[in-house]
Amino acid sequence: MKRINWLFVLVDKGKPTQRWLIKIRSIQQLIAYYNEISSAKQKKEDLDIQKHNKKSDKKIDIHQASLRTNDINLDEQMKALATNKQIYLDSNGNWTAKPQQEDNFLYRKYPAFPNFTKKDISIKSFNDGVHSYARIGDLEVREGDKIKWDTYDEAYEACLKIIGQNNDEEDQTK
16 A cells, blocks of 8 residues: 555644644545554554654554544545545544644654644744744644744744644743
8 A cells, every 4th residue: 555644734723722633635544544543453552653753743542543443433434535525533533524724734654643842943044044934843834825934033933833732831841
């Protein structure tokens, strides 16, 4: 089977319900997701993402996700995909076909949910510092179509919006 590029989307940015979801757009992707969960459950271990794993990655909760990877859910999910809907899955295997407002996106070659902190922020300036570009780990920061900021501080603030509650949690540990 062809290797899947997992699409993660950030929803509810800036709200207490802010979270990353896997966006499934085809039956092939859905089957790959089920295969990942099934394989990890059989091995009784986390998904094999250690070769890619960064400390900021959030693993799929295999126990919770496996409870939601059953024939009934699979049937409903396939029906949604067959009617040109998309499926959004969280790290616990909860899913919806309801359209989501996607505030940012990230492609990964492995199914580990982003879980960024301030330590992952990287801001670079080019052209004599006229514009600042921001990354958080493997994510290119964007706000709509905007990918560059006039100042370092604006770029940093854009990063903090994406980090969300992880930013608060990190500050409390100091």
